[in-house]
Amino acid sequence: MIIIKNVRVINFNPPEVSEPVDVVIDKNLILDIGRYISGNYSAEDIIDGQGKYISPGLVCAHNHFYSALSRGIIANIPPSSNFQEILKNLWWRLDRALDEESLYYSGIVGALEAIKTGTTSVIDHSASPNYIKGSLTALKNCFEKVGLRGILCYEVTDRNGDEGMIAGIDESKAFAELVGKDRIEKNNTRLVEAAIGAHASFTISDETLTRLAAIVKESGKGIHIHVAEDLSDEVISYNNYELSVIERLEKAGALNDKSILAHGVHLSDKEIDIINSFDSFLVHNPRSNMNNSIGFMKKLSVVKNVALGTDGIGSNMFEEMKIGYFKNQDAGNSLYPADYLQFLFNGNKILSRYFNQSFGKIETGKVADMVMYDYQSPTPLNEKNLAGHFIFGFSSRDVETVIVNGKIVYRDRTFTFDVKPIYESAQAAAQKLWTKINSI
Ligand SMILES: [Zn+2]
Known part of the structure; x- marks a missing residue:
């Protein structure tokens, strides 16, 4: 079980931006959402959302x-x-x-x-x-x-x-x-x-x-x-x-x-x-x-x-x-x-x-694919202007933590394994590929 405490939920359809709540994830689903509910559960992992935003994946x-x-x-x-x-x-x-x-x-x-x-x-x-x-x-x-x-x-x-x-x-x-x-x-x-x-x-x-x-x-x-x-x-x-x-x-x-x-x-x-x-x-x-x-x-x-x-x-x-x-x-x-x-x-x-499961909303019973953003908004953000913030404000630079199927795959902008050797090998593979293309 994972709990994300004190986080503002964004939904796209219909547009919604909530007050800070706790989101409880069990296995691959969202189990519960509400204010100050984290004490009701015992989780292996607790993320302090610090009032940041979380949206569906x-x-x-x-x-x-x-x-x-x-x-x-x-x-x-x-x-x-x-x-x-x-x-x-x-x-x-x-x-x-x-x-x-x-x-x-x-x-x-x-x-x-x-x-x-x-x-x-x-x-x-x-x-x-x-x-x-x-x-x-x-x-x-x-x-x-x-x-x-x-x-x-x-x-x-x-x-x-x-x-x-x-x-x-x-x-x-x-x-x-x-x-x-x-x-x-x-x-x-x-x-x-x-x-x-x-x-x-x-x-x-x-x-x-x-x-x-x-x-x-x-x-x-x-x-x-x-x-x-x-x-x-x-x-x-x-x-x-x-x-x-x-x-x-x-x-x-x-x-x-x-x-x-x-x-x-x-x-x-x-x-x-x-x-x-x-x-x-x-x-x-x-x-x-x-x-x-x-x-x-x-x-x-x-x-x-x-x-x-x-x-x-x-x-x-x-x-x-x-x-x-x-x-x-x-x-x-x-x-x-x-x-x-x-x-x-x-x-x-x-x-x-x-x-054959339900995706796309941060809501009890939906699949827990979600993104947490460190987005500091200089203007009010609510359901009426969420789309405007997504076009003119939010960007990938704000992505901080990513959860897929109830698992944290990217936390505080870091993967759970070392990716540097992968990129080094990818560069070598790319060079080989480019050379090969010349002969085709
Ligand atoms: Zn295509």
């Missing part, structure tokens, strides 16, 4: 840990003038260069960086065409070592031939079975769930899509796929299948209320209606969209479930939320800070559906 709903060692990459990469060239010149060379060692260090560094910024869950989409079998288990080990929660998948694609496609399908099935066993054996102590990954409509044949839809049905999971990220995805879909990207997915029977659809910058109104009718999630990745010059998603206000992701640019949800909001302002769009707070909350809705 932040969720990065679309990420690619496999790209973590690309930061500052020095390699022979020709300039790219469009999205398809960016994929071919950089990402589809980087993923082919990955092996067991480089994927491990990508995963472990990705997980550490997430926790440091208050991100307690990452929904990852992985690609390593020359190391597919066992790659999701290797990533799962990274999440578990650091104590990060995740929903993992391998991105199935036809771009590496039949052999690569089948290996991706096999890994997806095997991993869904593995987490199924975990659910039975470890019940609520497990940290990792599975989605069914697909790269994007434009690299998937109808035959492959049919196979993916069958695994979605058999496993009871959702598909995690890039949709209408660049206009070319829609153009290729219309040209080859006379259907939009979302209509293709619907026709194949691949959509449900666990679908995680990334980007959607070029979705039509009709496609958004379909997504809403399945209660699926659209993950907005504003920094990546800007970085790849693929356009601005203007229709977020009519999408039922919008969550936020980083698409591989770290896992800092404060940066993503703030920059997304400023882009919205710059583009003359009509969303408010409260909308971005709701998007942040919605990542937790995805967790609730996959883990």
Whole structure:
């Protein structure tokens, strides 16, 4: 049992900021919340909150840990003038260069960086065409070592031939079975769930899509796929299948209320209606969209479930939320800070559906994924202006202590194990990876 004494609870939906209370955590759940209740319990660990703030954990709903060692990459990469060239010149060379060692260090560094910024869950989409079998288990080990929660998948694609496609399908099935066993054996102590990954409509044949839809049905999971990220995805879909990207997915029977659809910058109104009718999630990745010059998603206000992701640019949800909001302002769009707070909350809705437990609120009975901040506010902070404080005030520098599934994984800005040797090994692995990319 853990007790956090004298802490102000923040909730996102509906926005709430409490007076100082005590929060009691037992196993992986919040057992009790109230003023001066700590004396009623005997805890192994007591944290003095000193009137600081605590919020539900932040969720990065679309990420690619496999790209973590690309930061500052020095390699022979020709300039790219469009999205398809960016994929071919950089990402589809980087993923082919990955092996067991480089994927491990990508995963472990990705997980550490997430926790440091208050991100307690990452929904990852992985690609390593020359190391597919066992790659999701290797990533799962990274999440578990650091104590990060995740929903993992391998991105199935036809771009590496039949052999690569089948290996991706096999890994997806095997991993869904593995987490199924975990659910039975470890019940609520497990940290990792599975989605069914697909790269994007434009690299998937109808035959492959049919196979993916069958695994979605058999496993009871959702598909995690890039949709209408660049206009070319829609153009290729219309040209080859006379259907939009979302209509293709619907026709194949691949959509449900666990679908995680990334980007959607070029979705039509009709496609958004379909997504809403399945209660699926659209993950907005504003920094990546800007970085790849693929356009601005203007229709977020009519999408039922919008969550936020980083698409591989770290896992800092404060940066993503703030920059997304400023882009919205710059583009003359009509969303408010409260909308971005709701998007942040919605990542937790995805967790609730996959883990079959209740996430996203500091409340008795909810899963204890939470972040404590040393945020010194120069102005009053309450439920009316919480969203404004999240855009213009709170940042990852305020993250002090992080709890995932009822365990303290980061305390007073320190991990429970020495991370320096991990970063040293990651640098060596990154150098090897960059050298290898030059030969691909
Ligand atoms: Zn992505």
